[in-house]
Amino acid sequence: MWCQSCKDEYEEEDAGTCKECYEEASETEEELKREIDDLRSRLLFLRLPSPTLDAASAPHSDLLLHAIPSCSSSGAGGDGDAARAPDTPAVPAHRVILTSRSPVFRAMLENEMEESRSGIIKIYDVSYDVLRAFVHYMYTAEALLDEQMASDLLVLSEKYEVKHLKAYCEKFITSKVNNDNAIAHYTFAHRHSAKQLLEASLSVLMDNMATLADRDEYKELVEKDPRLVVEIYEAYLNRQVNTAAGKDRL
C-alpha cells in the first residue's frame, strides 16, 4: 500500500495510521500553525520599541537606570576608584513598563521611595551591557544569550523577580550543562534557586561519580560549602538504592 504523506510504498507491518486519523492529524497541524501565526502577530503588536538602542528610541521615558558594577568586575586596581560608577551612559526606561514586569520595581516606584521621587535607579553589581539586555527584555521578551549573559541576567532577574526572564535564562544554561561545567552550574543553581538547572547538573555529576573527586572545583567546593557536596553524595546514594529496588522488583 502507499503512504498518503511520503507517497512511498510500504508493507502491512509498517502501517502507521488509518486514512481518517491521517486526515485529522493534517487538520490539527494546520490549526496549530494558524494559532502560531496568530500568536506571533499578537506578540509583534505587544512588543514595545526597546529604549536601549539609542536615546531617540526612548521618548516619554521617566526613569534613568545606572549600572554600578561590583568592585571585582570593574578592575581590581585597589586604589579606591573601583567602587565608583564607570563612565557608561544611563539606560532610559518607563515606569509603566518596569512596574508591570517586576514586583520589586513596583514596590520601589509606587511607594514614596527616593527612586520614585528622583526617577533615578542604581542597579548594583551589574555591568552596563547586562543592564541594557535586562531592560531590552522588559520591552521585547527577547534576549541574545551566551552562557555568561544568561548567568548574569538570571541573577538580576531573580533580584527583581522577573520570573519569565529567569526561567528563560535557566532553560538556556540547562541546555549547556556538561561534565566540565557541572560543578560550577550545580553551585550556581543552588545559590539562585534554579531547580531545573540544579537537577540537570546533579544528574550529570551522578553520571560521572568516578572522576568527581579528582576535580579542582570539587576540592574548592568541599572547602567552601561542604553541605552541597554532601547533597551530591546523598542524591547518588538515593539513586543507587532506588535502582537496586527496581531490579529486585523485576
Added chain:
Amino acid sequence: MWCQSCKDEYEEEDAGTCKECYEEASETEEELKREIDDLRSRLLFLRLPSPTLDAASAPHSDLLLHAIPSCSSSGAGGDGDAARAPDTPAVPAHRVILTSRSPVFRAMLENEMEESRSGIIKIYDVSYDVLRAFVHYMYTAEALLDEQMASDLLVLSEKYEVKHLKAYCEKFITSKVNNDNAIAHYTFAHRHSAKQLLEASLSVLMDNMATLADRDEYKELVEKDPRLVVEIYEAYLNRQVNTAAGKDRL
C-alpha cells in the same frame, strides 16, 4: 492492520500513512504545541495591565483620553447640548504605549501639539465604551467583540492606524457576513478600505443576485452611492464570463 493513532482495525484500502510518517507527524505536533506554549508565555509577559479597569490600575499615566460621541449617537435632543461631552470619566493611558501602537498618536505626541503639552486627547465620534475597549486593546491585544463593537473599533483603529486591531475586527465581521447583512457590510467595507470584508460580502451578494434588487438597502444604495452598485454588477458579470471561459476550456 491496526491504526497506531485510534487503535482501530482497518482494511488495506483505508490506509493513511506509513509508520515513519506517523511518528514524524507526532513529533511535529509536539513541537508545534511547545512553540504555542512558549509564545503564550511570552504574550502573558508582554501583556500590560489595562489602565481602563479602574483608576488604581493606571499609575504613572501621563495622558487622559476623552470620548466625544457624535451628535447623533448622544441623543438628537437638538437643543445644542448634544455636542457637549457627556459626563463619562476620562480613560487614563501612557504616552509610551499609545505612541508605540499608533503612528497617529506618535505624530501627535512627539510634536509640539496641544495634546502633547496638555496630556489631554479628545477622541471624537466615539462612545466611552468603545474608547475603553480601544485603549484596553493597546495594552493587552485582546477585545471582547460583537458586531457593533467590531465595526466601531474598526473605524477607530483605521483613524489611528492601529493595523493589528483593524485586521482583528475585520476578520470578526467577515465571519458574520450573510445574505441579510451583505449590502450593509459591503458599503461599510468600501468606506473603510476593508478588503477581506469587501470580498466576502461581494461574494455573498453575487450568490444571491436574483433577490438583490428587491431589498430596501439596495434601493437606498442606488440613491446614495450608485457607483458601488455598478461595482457589484461588474463583479458579477466578470464572474459569469470567467465561469463560461472555464467551461469552454473543459
